Every structure is written in structure tokens, then in C-alpha cells.
Amino acid sequence: MSVATRPQLSHLRALESEAIHVMREVAAEFERPVLLFSGGKDSIVLLRLAEKAFRPAPFPFPLMHVDTGHNFPEVIEFRDRRVAELGERLIVASVQESIDKGRVVEETGPRASRNRLQTVTLLDAISEHGFDAAFGGARRDEERARAKERIMSFRDSFGQWDPKDQRPELWNLYNGRIHKGEHVRVFPLSNWTELDVWEYIDAEQLEIPSIYFSHRREVFKRDGMLYAMSEFAELIEGEEVYEETVRYRTVGDMSCTGGVRSTAATLEEVVLEIAATTVTERGETRADDRVSEAAMEDRKKAGYF
Amino acid sequence: MTLDLLRFTTAGSVDDGKSTLIGRLLFDSKQVFEDQLAQVAQASERRGGTGTLDLALLTDGLRAEREQGITIDVAYRYFATAKRRFIIADCPGHQQYTRNMVTGASTADVSVVLIDARRGVLEQSKRHAFISALLGIPEMVVAINKMDLVEHSRERYEELVEEFAGYAQKLPGAGAVTYIPLSALNGDNVVQRSETMDWYEGPVLLEHLEQVEVAYDHPGAKPARFPVQWVVRPQNGNGSDYRGYAGQLASGALRRGDEVTIVPSGGRTRIAGIDTFEGELDEATAPMSLTLRLEDELDVSRGELICHPEEAPEVTQQLEADVCWMHADLMRPGGRFMLKHTSRTVMALVEGIEDMLDTHTLERIEAPTELGLNDIARVRLRTSAPLAFDAYARNRRTGSFILIDEATNATVAAGMIVG
Numbered sequence: 001m002s003v004a005t006r007p008q009l010s011h012l013r014a015l016e017s018e019a020i021h022v023m024r025e026v027a028a029e030f031e032r033p034v035l036l037f038s039g040g041k042d043s044i045v046l047l048r049l050a051e052k053a054f055r056p057a058p059f060p061f062p063l064m065h066v067d068t069g070h071n072f073p074e075v076i077e078f079r080d081r082r083v084a085e086l087g088e089r090l091i092v093a094s095v096q097e098s099i100d101k102g103r104v105v106e107e108t109g110p111r112a113s114r115n116r117l118q119t120v121t122l123l124d125a126i127s128e129h130g131f132d133a134a135f136g137g138a139r140r141d142e143e144r145a146r147a148k149e150r151i152m153s154f155r156d157s158f159g160q161w162d163p164k165d166q167r168p169e170l171w172n173l174y175n176g177r178i179h180k181g182e183h184v185r186v187f188p189l190s191n192w193t194e195l196d197v198w199e200y201i202d203a204e205q206l207e208i209p210s211i212y213f214s215h216r217r218e219v220f221k222r223d224g225m226l227y228a229m230s231e232f233a234e235l236i237e238g239e240e241v242y243e244e245t246v247r248y249r250t251v252g253d254m255s256c257t258g259g260v261r262s263t264a265a266t267l268e269e270v271v272l273e274i275a276a277t278t279v280t281e282r283g284e285t286r287a288d289d290r291v292s293e294a295a296m297e298d299r300k301k302a303g304y305f
Numbered sequence: 306m307t308l309d310l311l312r313f314t315t316a317g318s319v320d321d322g323k324s325t326l327i328g329r330l331l332f333d334s335k336q337v338f339e340d341q342l343a344q345v346a347q348a349s350e351r352r353g354g355t356g357t358l359d360l361a362l363l364t365d366g367l368r369a370e371r372e373q374g375i376t377i378d379v380a381y382r383y384f385a386t387a388k389r390r391f392i393i394a395d396c397p398g399h400q401q402y403t404r405n406m407v408t409g410a411s412t413a414d415v416s417v418v419l420i421d422a423r424r425g426v427l428e429q430s431k432r433h434a435f436i437s438a439l440l441g442i443p444e445m446v447v448a449i450n451k452m453d454l455v456e457h458s459r460e461r462y463e464e465l466v467e468e469f470a471g472y473a474q475k476l477p478g479a480g481a482v483t484y485i486p487l488s489a490l491n492g493d494n495v496v497q498r499s500e501t502m503d504w505y506e507g508p509v510l511l512e513h514l515e516q517v518e519v520a521y522d523h524p525g526a527k528p529a530r531f532p533v534q535w536v537v538r539p540q541n542g543n544g545s546d547y548r549g550y551a552g553q554l555a556s557g558a559l560r561r562g563d564e565v566t567i568v569p570s571g572g573r574t575r576i577a578g579i580d581t582f583e584g585e586l587d588e589a590t591a592p593m594s595l596t597l598r599l600e601d602e603l604d605v606s607r608g609e610l611i612c613h614p615e616e617a618p619e620v621t622q623q624l625e626a627d628v629c630w631m632h633a634d635l636m637r638p639g640g641r642f643m644l645k646h647t648s649r650t651v652m653a654l655v656e657g658i659e660d661m662l663d664t665h666t667l668e669r670i671e672a673p674t675e676l677g678l679n680d681i682a683r684v685r686l687r688t689s690a691p692l693a694f695d696a697y698a699r700n701r702r703t704g705s706f707i708l709i710d711e712a713t714n715a716t717v718a719a720g721m722i723v724g
Contacts, residue, residue, distance in 0.1 A: 010309055011310035014309070017553055017594040024534040025534060025648070028534055028535050054535075055537075057539040057547075058540075140382075144380075147381055147382060148378050163378065166378060167716045168404050168405075168407070168631055168719070169408060170407065170408055170705070170707055171412065171701065172412075172553075172702070173645050173646075175709050175716045177643070191381070191383070279339050279340050280340055283340030284340070
């Protein structure tokens, strides 16, 4: 019955199959999973993988966006449109509400960011809805603390990650057992690189928010990065606003995500640009990782994405 | 046949230069980005470096690791050359060494075993080689590192090769072994060929990793094994009579129209369709994720296995298996655990410990009374429900399991079914 050796799956299809397997395991073993959807490229890939894992049925979980209120409007518009096309349910957890309720205190000054505040909003939403598993689009190639993280990563009842005491993850056998109040974060894209994500978006012809492509925008320069001028930006003396041709490599808050000078206007051009890049995506575009050598590790331990 | 994506594992302790070797591999193959390099340069300087980059800092991810100069947990790294994509499972060698090595080895195609040319074949290297063999990794590379500290001596290299080969031939299910003399510190024979070791004519490390053929995982050539993960059944009006069995083909191939049996529940039917998001397929091969429709309405649920009737796996509640114990609490006969095998979780009772292996001498210690952290032993288990399995030596996916502690939910053991 067995057949002779035949071509293996391409590396993208092998990664895809692994990710679909992970999603189905979580759907089967948890009572209330949720998929974190930001409108960014990685979570756009997660949505396609969920379609591949569960169609023709609806997803066995809702989607959730932790909205800082400082997102790019293009991304919010895309988020809502994509969710409507899929016919799935979106929960929006609002950082503004966390501020209004006094759960967090907003930073002030020109370098203020809502990035850290998201952790509280996320953990509150997980506990309010009783979620026991949350899919995220994080990848191990992004950052060196993330390189240590499991595909299925345990969080204690305070939402904390303990990098020194992680469950061993063997073969493709995930241990999804938790006690009440605990949860897991699940990263189906753990083994993907940034280039894999872009090649996949290209191969699948997935729609992405327009800010990923080259466009003209008013920006100002700070710490060597180009930030978008917006109602949330507060200039420091000496900073000037000017127009530049940029695109975004990552999608985060307007306050902490820098654009890159680029003329890449199509998916193919973006893939070529990423293949030739000499700087990591977080190093090039994320102020939140520049705070210290262990900025990501510290945020992750506290329950960040 | 060459894989598009090669997974390899390294293991080592603080001093044998493992982090430096990986750093060198990434650095010389131009996989290190400018901002990562700037971080390493800064950190090297802060730690009182002499202006040379400490490449080991590229791989140490956690604050405690950088502060203490140790590696705490398995880290995964990614790089690509024009020929292949690579995933490295980088395993630290202290304290929970077995747990880390087994974890890294469980998904690897190749293992890179490090030997410090000055210190010789130490227990650590033997243990890594043993675990690689036990976990069924078909290809082993023995990297004889720090050749610069033994004057690039061919005699020393050959002496170490002979010593290691003596150990390797006693390993269970030993695969191919390739020896490479190198210096990670100076970059000799890692990516670039060494000028000081012109007596070595074999491949350099990266070249070997790019070329090595991994015979073990020709999943298409094995009996078909399809563990059902999830039943796709839309509840809304549209397509409501759809019932698909979703899973990842663990091995082999399935075609539309094939006669199949459901194990362990026992029904027989034919494959009515192989569905993917892109449309129907005539045939699917491992490791594809897909959804099967069956001709007859059978009661098939998560945890059952779909296969060809003439190639059905064994079904049993009595297992003999090699286990790697991964927890500080001891395992004793009479212990009860949850056992996860493919997509099925059952209860398991430890009926007995047959013998334990000394990974250094490869001698078996008869009937130990208990197992502790890092111990590897042959045990007898009885399960609460039948399992459909293949021996691990024949099929990694249907021959492996984990044990989970009922009270703490900790993963306490990795198991490989013998029979």
C-alpha cells in the first residue's frame, strides 16, 4: 500500500502543516481559546491558518484585539473589514478603558507609550472572559527571549511566564493541562522567520493593511527612527516634521513603531527587501525593545504578548 | 533526497564552546543582523572584553544567562543558506541536561555532538550521543572543537575519533557518524575551510549540514498513520451534513477511495474525500494537515487512528518503553500518570522498572527501585484504554508519548515505545 518516496513538502508548507496541527490541538484540549488579532502581518497569517484548520466550520474561538487607542487608523479599518469577511466574532479589549477604570496609569511626556499598559488590559480580558488559551503571532526569530519560549507556553494565575521553569516540549506532543485561573499562550508561528511570513503572505496572496507598503507620510526623526506624525505624537524641541516615503515592517502603536524608508509597493518587492535586509525587524522599528538588553524578557515575564 | 528544512540539535556545557560554535555558524554565514551585532559588541565591552566579539553572547537570550555565563533552557535559532533552511535546537548541558537534550533531539534530523579537543571524550558528549541514538536521530556530526588549543594536531584528532568511534559502535541503533576537526573561536572548518588543518579533507560543518541526506524521515514510505485530532462539523444550516476528520498525516500516504480501518474502535470504510482549504486532493502524504471524509457514518472521535487495514498498528494496554525521567520527584513502580500519545490521552500505571542505563558505560543496572531526574530506564506500563502504536524505532510519531503528573500537570517523562 505504501508508495515510493516522493518530494517532501516545501519548507513553507511544512511550517504551515505544523501550525495547523498546533491550532487543532488547542481547539481540542482547551475549553475557551481565543486568537489575538492585531491586524498585523503575523496575526493575519494566523487567521489564514485557522481557516485551513477549521473550515468549513466557524472558528472554535473568538478573535480579540488589545486596542491601545493609538493604532494606525488604516490597521483598525483593515481589522474590522477582515473580521467581517470571515464572519467571525471580534472582542476589542481597550487600553483606554483600563486607564478610565484606573487599572493602569498613563505615561506622560513626549516619550509616553501605551505599550506596557497593554499587558494589564490583556490579562484583565483573559480573566474576564475566562480564556484558557490565547493564540499569538510571536515568532522565536524576533527576539532572543522569545527564542527560549515554547510553542505552547504556560502562564501562572498571575499571567506570568517563568523562563527558568518551562515544560519540556517533546516531539509534537503538547501538554495542555492547566489548573483553573492559569492559561497558556500558543505560538503556532514559533518556527517561522520574518521572511517565511512574507513569503507565505505572498504565496497565499493575503491582503494586508496599506501601511506595510510604501507611501508618503508626515514623519519626524527620533533616536534614529522615523515616527508617524499624529495626534498622539508630542514633539521634542528641535524635532521637525517632514514628508518621507516609508513603509512599516511591523505594526504596533503609532507611538512606538518606526517606519522604514522604502519604495517597496508590492508584496514581491517587500519580500525582496526583507530578504536583503541587514537589521532585525524589532531593532529597526520598535522603540519598546530599546529600553534595555532585556526589555522583552521583562515584559514577557509580566504577561506581555 | 535533500530536505528543504533541516532541524539539528547541539548540546554542551559551559566550557566546551557550544554557544561560540553556534555564534560562529550564524556570524560566518552572514545571518547576524547589524543591530544584533551592535548589542553583542556593547555587551562584550561591558564584560571587559578585549575588543573581540564574544560570539557566545549572540545565543544567550535571558538576563540570567548573560549574567552568569550559562545557558538555561533549550533555545531555537533559525538561519538559511542558498541551499537549505535550518532550525537549531540549542540545548544547555547542566542540571536538567537529559531533559534538555531529549527535548532538542525529539524533533531533530541531525545532532551535532561537541568534543573539547583538550579534554577528550567526556561523559557529557557520550550522553548526547547516546540520547541522539535513543531518540532515533539518524545522522550524527562529532565536532572536535578547540583544535587551536592542541596545535591543530592531526594525531590528537585521530586519537579522539578512535576513542569516540569505540563508544559509538555500542550505541543502540547507531546511524552515520561524521567527524570534523574545528575551532569555533577562530572560525576554522565551521563555515570556512581551515588553512591550518590542511590534513583534513572532509566537509566543513556548514557544507556538511547543507548536504547531509536524512534518510530516516521519508514519511511517504511508511504505513499510513492518521491520528484524528478534531472533528469538523459545522453547526449552522449551511453544509450541515458535513463531517470531516481533521489531523496531520503522521506517516505514509492516503488516497481517495482507499479502504481504511479505524483503530482501536475497529470500523471499516473507504475515504470519500481528502479536503484541504485549497480544495480536494486525490492523494495526501505526510506530514500534511488535512481533513478526511469517510463513506460510512462511523463513530470516529479524537484519539482514534485511521490507517490501511492490512497495515494496522498494534493495539495494546500493556507497553514496554524507554523513558527519560525529567522531574525532581522520583518515579516508582505503582506510580499513576496521564499518558499522551498522538492525539489520545489515557491514564497509565507504572507496573515495573526493568532496568536502568548508565549512559557513560552503556551498562544496564538491573531492577532499580526508583528513577530520578535525568535517568533513562526501560519500564512496563499498563494503560486505562487501548493505544494503537508502532515501535518508536519504526515510527517516531506513533511510537512516542509523554507522561504528565496528575496533580501538578508537569511533563515528567518522555517515552519511546519498544513493544
